[in-house]
Amino acid sequence: MIEVKNLTKRYGDKQAVNDISFKVEKGEILGFLGPNGAGKSTTMNMLTGYISSTSGQILINGVDILEDPKKAKSFIGYLPEIPPLYMDMTVDAYLSFMFDLKKCKLPRKAHLKDVCDLCKITAVRGRLIRNLSKGYKQRVGLAQALINNPPVLILDEPTVGLDPNQIIEIRTLIKKLGKTHTVILSSHILPEIQAVCDKIIIINKGVVAANGTAEEIAKNITNEHKMTLRIEGSTGTAADKQQVADAIRALPGVKYVRADMEREKGIYDYDVEAEENVDIRRSLNDLCREKGWNILMLQLSDLTLEDIFLKITMGETLSDSQKNSKPAPKIDISVKDGELVASTAKADEAPAAEDESADAEEKENGGDQ
């Protein structure tokens, strides 16, 4: 449906997008993930024909966007980062204008009604766009993209600036649309991409840093067998700490155990690391059953996409400080045959990243009360 070959965009000396290639099949949702300024919007603007590429080729439904822009554009519904809304028009007048602009041949009244129902903006159809809330404006922008039922939807940060409820609504809508459309979606928010997309492209400094399905990317980084345990010992005092830690350490395959803080009264957390390719969860369970301890929590601290993302962004800040020296250092992630391979992270760096991501997660879930 969409084919991008060696896409490059240069602004003067600055390489905004450098040699990006990918393919999106019909009915797929592709997520573009990257920090701000990574080249996501530039890529999307090229895909939609708003700006031209310096080199490379874009085929939409087999049509080259530079050779037959009108035809290629007719396949695309585009929601730019800032929705192209005319503030002094009513929602109805605006959608009607877009209907004409896209030379839509569908029955006007019924089609606009469908689109409004889908985006849940029926209630505000008569209102001036100027007076709508940010969430509604975004939805009007989405409605505009849906007019004429384009087979391809390109959405640039569709949830930015929305409140959590609206974010969930838009996500659900995008997922629903993904069943009938080919969707490309960009975001710098990882859970969003994970929640919605079939395929993920991580882009940084204008180059593809990782490319694959969400599972593929996750699977390739789960070789660090680290976990956090919360175990209730038999005495419920600090004496448990040593006893439990020693017992776990004695399990085959365990490399490292560290008793952590008292998170609940008389109950301690333990950080455990096993050797690669050894799953100690079952033997751990047996041990606890035998001793009469209770496992209250077991959390695998495999690298999540969040960690990869943090690494990439850290790589970026790193290279920012050395801007004058050559291109960005290739982060600790490399791509092999479309699969993402995380080189074993430096021991002192990885835990810090995990802590940060755990904090971020906690915040997002509104703490764990």
Add this chain to the structure above:
Amino acid sequence: MGAIYRREMQAFFISGIAYVFLAVFFLFSGIFFFNGVLGMGTSEVSAMFSSMFIIVLFLIPILTMKLMSEEKKNRTDQGLLTAPVGLWSIVLGKYFAALTLFAIAEAIVFIYALILGYLGNVIWSTLIGNYIAMLFLGAAFIAVGLFISSLTENQMAAAVASMLALFMLYLMDSLARNVKNATVSKIMTSLSFYSRYLEFTRGVFSLSSIVFFVSAAFLFNFLTVRVLDKRRWG
């Protein structure tokens, strides 16, 4: 083109620009008509029409200032440029919307001709020639204003720059007189909008001047299209 034309026409009236434009146009043309024609007890309209040049010069930028600059500023140009329409459709849609509003203003001012016709003897061919000349002058000026509007994101800058540019065109004759180089001077005179327009007020219907105005309109619309096209490659 139709969609953009209709939207711009709506926008003129919603934003109030249309009312300001029409009101000021009627006010000044009314004053010129009253003072220069009715007050003098004559049906000689050349003075009135030559004064109209100045009004058109200052009012056209008000019509055109927003047309392209606002789109860029509000990023609505992304909607237009990613829709399956060509650049010419976008530019001409806007151009003809402004031209229509100008034509409406002129059509209403035609009432002066009817008043004159009722009061005295009118040479209709000259009078109508004047109206036609004004229409084509406006057509050329609108293209200039639209072009300047496409160069900036700031509508005030577009308005002021357009007024200056049109004023320079107006001054072209007097500037040309002070240019020593005969060739340059000649080129400048031949580019003068004002002298071409004056021919009509003197009762000469000059087809070459009409062609001149139409060419100017085409040239500036073409330049606007180039500006939009070039922005994609920036």
